Amino acid sequence: DIQTLKDWIARATATGAVAFDTETTGLDAMTADLVGFSLSVEAGKACYVPLAHKIKGEEPASDLFGQIATPPSGGELTVQSENLTQIPLEHALALIKPLLEDEAVLKIGQNIKYDMLVLRRYGVRITPIGDTMLLSCCLAAGAHAHNMDELSERHLGIKPVAFKEVTGSGKSHITFDYVPLEEACRYAAEDADITLRLWQHLQPQLISEKLVAVYERFERPLIPVLVAMEAAGVKVDTARLRTLSGEFAVEIRQLEEEIHRLAGHPFTIGSPKQLGEVLYDEMQLPGGKKSSKSGAYATGAEILEELAAAGHALPEKVLEWRQISKLKSTYTDTLVKQVNPQTGRVHTSYGMAIASTGRLSSTDPNLQNIPIRSERGRKIREAFIAPEGYILLSADYSQIELRLLAHVADIAPLKQAFAEGRDIHAATASQMFGMPVNAVDAEARRKAKTINFGIIYGISAHGLAVRLGIGRKQAADYIEAYFAQYPGIRAYMEARKEEAREKGYVTTLWGRRCHIPGIRDKNPARRAFSERAAINAPLQGSAADIIKRAMIDMHRLLIEGGYATRMLLQVHDELVFELKDGEESLIPLIQKTMERAADLSVPLRVETGSGSHWGAAH
Numbered sequence: 001d002i003q004t005l006k007d008w009i010a011r012a013t014a015t016g017a018v019a020f021d022t023e024t025t026g027l028d029a030m031t032a033d034l035v036g037f038s039l040s041v042e043a044g045k046a047c048y049v050p051l052a053h054k055i056k057g058e059e060p061a062s063d064l065f066g067q068i069a070t071p072p073s074g075g076e077l078t079v080q081s082e083n084l085t086q087i088p089l090e091h092a093l094a095l096i097k098p099l100l101e102d103e104a105v106l107k108i109g110q111n112i113k114y115d116m117l118v119l120r121r122y123g124v125r126i127t128p129i130g131d132t133m134l135l136s137c138c139l140a141a142g143a144h145a146h147n148m149d150e151l152s153e154r155h156l157g158i159k160p161v162a163f164k165e166v167t168g169s170g171k172s173h174i175t176f177d178y179v180p181l182e183e184a185c186r187y188a189a190e191d192a193d194i195t196l197r198l199w200q201h202l203q204p205q206l207i208s209e210k211l212v213a214v215y216e217r218f219e220r221p222l223i224p225v226l227v228a229m230e231a232a233g234v235k236v237d238t239a240r241l242r243t244l245s246g247e248f249a250v251e252i253r254q255l256e257e258e259i260h261r262l263a264g265h266p267f268t269i270g271s272p273k274q275l276g277e278v279l280y281d282e283m284q285l286p287g288g289k290k291s292s293k294s295g296a297y298a299t300g301a302e303i304l305e306e307l308a309a310a311g312h313a314l315p316e317k318v319l320e321w322r323q324i325s326k327l328k329s330t331y332t333d334t335l336v337k338q339v340n341p342q343t344g345r346v347h348t349s350y351g352m353a354i355a356s357t358g359r360l361s362s363t364d365p366n367l368q369n370i371p372i373r374s375e376r377g378r379k380i381r382e383a384f385i386a387p388e389g390y391i392l393l394s395a396d397y398s399q400i401e402l403r404l405l406a407h408v409a410d411i412a413p414l415k416q417a418f419a420e421g422r423d424i425h426a427a428t429a430s431q432m433f434g435m436p437v438n439a440v441d442a443e444a445r446r447k448a449k450t451i452n453f454g455i456i457y458g459i460s461a462h463g464l465a466v467r468l469g470i471g472r473k474q475a476a477d478y479i480e481a482y483f484a485q486y487p488g489i490r491a492y493m494e495a496r497k498e499e500a501r502e503k504g505y506v507t508t509l510w511g512r513r514c515h516i517p518g519i520r521d522k523n524p525a526r527r528a529f530s531e532r533a534a535i536n537a538p539l540q541g542s543a544a545d546i547i548k549r550a551m552i553d554m555h556r557l558l559i560e561g562g563y564a565t566r567m568l569l570q571v572h573d574e575l576v577f578e579l580k581d582g583e584e585s586l587i588p589l590i591q592k593t594m595e596r597a598a599d600l601s602v603p604l605r606v607e608t609g610s611g612s613h614w615g616a617a618h
Contacts, residue, residue: 001085001087002087002091002095004047005049005087005092005095005096006095008039008041008047009095009096009099011041012039012041012099012105013099013102013104013105015041015042015105016104016105016106017041017105017106017107017108017130017199018039018040018041018099018105018106018107018108019039019040019041019046019108019109019192019193019195019196019199020037020038020039020100020107020108020109020112020115020126020192020195021037021038021109021110021115021188021191021192021195022034022035022036022037022114022115022118022119023035023036023037023038023048023176023184023188024118024176025175025176025177026175028364029113029114029117029118029230029349030117030121030230030231030233030340030342030343030347031340031342032118033052033177034051034052034089034118034119034122035050035051035052035053035175035176035177035184036048036049036050036051036052036053036176036184036188037049037051037092037096037188038188038189038191038192039192040189040192040193040195040196041196042196043193043196043197043200044193045193046189046190046192046193046196047185047189047192048181048184048185048188048189048192049087049092049096050086050087050181050184050185051086051087051088051089051092052086052089052177053086053177053178053179053181053184054177054178055178056174056178093122093123093124096124097123097124100119100124100125100126100127101124101125101126101127103127103128105128106128106129106130107126107127107128107129107130108129108130108131108132108195108196108199109126109129109130109131109132109195110131110132110133110148110151110191110194110195110198111131111133111353112126112129112130112131112223113131113223113226113227113230113350113352116129116223116224116227117227117230117231120227120231127224129220129223129224130199130203130220131219131220131223132148132151132195132198132199132202133146133147133148133151133352133353134215134219134220134223134352134353135198135199135202135203135205135206135215136151136198136202136353137219137352137353137358138206138211138214138215138219138512138513139202139205139206139209139211139513140513140515141353141355141356141357141358141512141513141514141515142356142357142505142514142515142516142517142537143504143505143515143517146353148160148191148194148195148198149162151198151202152194152198155198155201155202156194156197156198156201158194158197160190160191160194161186161187161190163187165187166179166183166184166186166187167179210511211511211512211513213510213511214510214511214512217510217549218358218510218512218545218548218549218552219352219548221552222352222548222551222552223352224555225551225552225555225567226350226352226360228555228566228567229350229566229567229568229569229570230347230348230349230350231347232345232347232566232567232568232578233340233343233345233346233347233348233568234345234346234348234367234384234568234569234576234578235344235345235384235385235386235387236335236336236339236345236346236383236384236385237382237383237384237385237613238335238336238339240382240383241331241332241335241336241380241383242332242336244332244379244380244383245328245332245333248324248327248328248332248376249328251324252321252324252325252328255317255320255321255324256269256321258317259314259317259318259321262313262314262317263278263282263283263314264282269318269321270325272296272297272298272299273294273296273297275297275299275318276288276290276296276297276298276299277297278314279297279299279307279314279315280297283312283314285307285312285315286310287303287306287307301319301322302466304316304318304319305319305466306466309466309469323371323374323376324376327370327371327376327377327380330365330366330369331365331370331380332380332383334365335365335383338364338365346365348362348363348364348365348366348367348569349362349363349364350362350570351363355544356514356515356516356533356537357508357512357514357536357537357540357541357544358508358512358514358541358544358545358548359540359541359544359572360544360548360570362570362571367569367571368571368572372618378615378618379615381613381614381615381618382613382614382615382616383613384613384614384615385612385613385614386578386579386612386613387578389580389581390578390579390580390581391578391579391581391610391611391612392568392576392577392578392579392610392611392612392613392614392616392617393576393577393578393579393587393590393608393609393610393617394574394575394576394577394608394609394610394614394617394618395574395575395576395577395590395591395594395606395607395608396573396574396575396606396607396608396609397543397546397547397573397574397594397604397605397606398605398606398607399424399605400543400546400573400604401453401456401536401539401540401543402414402424402452402453402456403418403600403602403603403604403605404509404539404542404543404600405455405456405489405492405539406418406601406602407600407601407602408492408509408538408539408542409486409488409489409491409492410488410601411486411488411489413427413431413485413486414427414428414486414602415601415602418602418603419602419603421605422437423437423445424452425445425448425449425452426440426445426448428448428449428451428452428482428485429444429445429447429448431485431486432448432451432478432481432482432485433448447468447478450464450467450468451464451478451479451482454467455479455482455489456535456536456539457532457535457536458493458531458532458535458536459479460528461473461475461476461479462475464478464479492535493535496534496535496537496538497519497531497534497535499534500516500519500530500531500534501519501520504516504517504519506534506537506538507538508537508538508541508542508544508545509538509542509545509598510542510545512541512545514533514537514538514541516530516533516534516537517530518530519531519534542598543573545598546597546598546604547570547572547573547575547594547597549597549598550575550593550594550597551567551570551575553593553596553597554567554575554590554593554594555567557589557593563580563583563586564580564583565577565578565579565580565583565586566578575590575594576614576617577590579610587608587610590606590608591606591608594606
């Protein structure tokens with residue numbers, strides 16, 4: 001009741017910290033309705049405040065305090081408790097809002113970004129905040145998952161009540177507003193209790209492991225930035241998407257006909273088993289390897305790329321078929337359904353604790369995997385549009401991981417080339433192939449570019465041979481020539497592998513730990529994969545840290561300046577803004593802010609482009 005809630009709020013205010021969790025009708029923070037919330041200020045004690053629970057078969061007909069009346073005759077009634085007594089939503093929000101916005105009380109959550117997004121729609125701003133998921137991620141990124149169930153069992157030895165235990169699954173699934181109050185309390189209050197205990201357990205570890213700076217500099221201040229970006233969303237042209245879906249469907253049919261013609265008969269292209277039989281049993285193409293588990297041939301992208309590079313038409317067509325099919329199902333078909341009816345926009349969700357390097361991930365929809373170099377990918381980007389009175393601005397770090405490699409490995413020729421603003425790939429070609437820069441042709445530059453970026457990912461001679469369409473011996477010679485020209489790079493790579501073997505993790509420039517679990521694996525292929533990760537993770541992680549710092553700084557500048565311009569998207573090394581007409585003076589400020597996000601021995605460079613749609617901004 002109201003008095004008990006007031007007592008809990010008073011205790012939280014006096015304590016100065018409270019674990020807080022919301023329960024809602026769904027997983028989409030932009031559409032889910034608030035059902036209740038839970039609080040904990042002392043380990044082992046917590047409460048659940050139900051706000052919008054219902055009885056099956058009866059929409060609420062309640063008095064002032066939410067007392068459900070007797071259902072009409074014939075109405076289906078699931079008795080939840082003797083009384084379904086709830087505090088009205090508006091009363092509870094009026095009471096809890098001052099606490100959630102009190103700068104003197106820390107609000108602790110597990111993935112609190114979700115709760116902030118939900119309550120933002122109810123006019124409540126949660127601040128200041130702490131997040132147990134991000135504490136865990138700072139301590140053990142890449143070592144294990146960071147969801148509550150995993151953390152509770154790992155650190156507290158407690159197996160929490162599972163969500164599906166109270167909501168059911170499959171046909172028997174119910175939304176949380178229909179969960180009986182006793183079960184809802186058991187589940188939700190435990191969440192708040194576990195969150196508080198995890199905070200008490202993990203926060204001291206952050207201090208002892210000297211990782212407070214990573215959490216406080218990059219992770220915690222980024223949460224409200226992402227909340228604002230996700231809430232803003234991005235406008236899409238649904239008519240354009242439907243047209244593209246139709247075009248892709250025609251291309252898919254044409255490719256299917258061509259693939260069947262090359263095979264000599266129809267088969268299910270999406271079936272790895274049938275595709276493998278066509279490639280290796282019927283067409284007798286080289287390199288067929290069967291899985292020991294399934295007994296089917298492996299037909300992954302890398303294998304098909306090798307066959308395509310060797311001049312075989314069918315695998316090349318299958319790769320194209322797969323790409324278009326994925327673009328159609330993932331984007332042109334799905335984005336139309338993901339437009340929020342209230343905002344008319346799509347709202348991606350950024351995962352902060354998925355990638356071991358600290359990179360943000362994007363889901364529902366994933367806006368980070370739209371291919372930028374393909375014509376079809378550019379067509380999809382053209383469907384992301386600016387509203388009237390705005391343009392879309394793309395600000396993209398240029399070759400940031402190569403610049404970081406030059407900095408951390410202290411490669412003088414690369415550092416000089418970057419400092420002088422020279423074409424880094426032409427400069428590398430000149431160094432490697434012993435020719436003047438002005439004599440470097442397009443082919444030599446292409447090879448140098450492939451090597452430059454391949455080296456960052458620990459590319460093998462075999463991998464480089466496939467990418468360049470050359471023999472493995474020649475590819476190995478290229479790699480050796482590269483290391484001979486830049487010996488510091490090999491030293492850096494070996495040092496990172498040794499660091500991973502010794503500590504189990506590698507670190508970014510600012511101390512973020514990226515765990516490499518398979519670095520001592522007895523399986524050579526898995527160990528080699530982990531070694532490549534150990535080489536790349538410090539570069540990718542440092543790049544992620546830089547863009548996070550830029551996002552935090554840019555968000556603050558936009559708010560302090562009172563600008564109508566908004567930051568909408570982060571796609572790896574790129575930020576996308578919705579730039580208000582008349583605020584074009586922001587463009588150099590955005591560039592400057594991003595370029596000053598880190599002080600390196602090589603200059604950071606940001607390239608910008610703008611237009612009425614995302615495609616035009618590149």
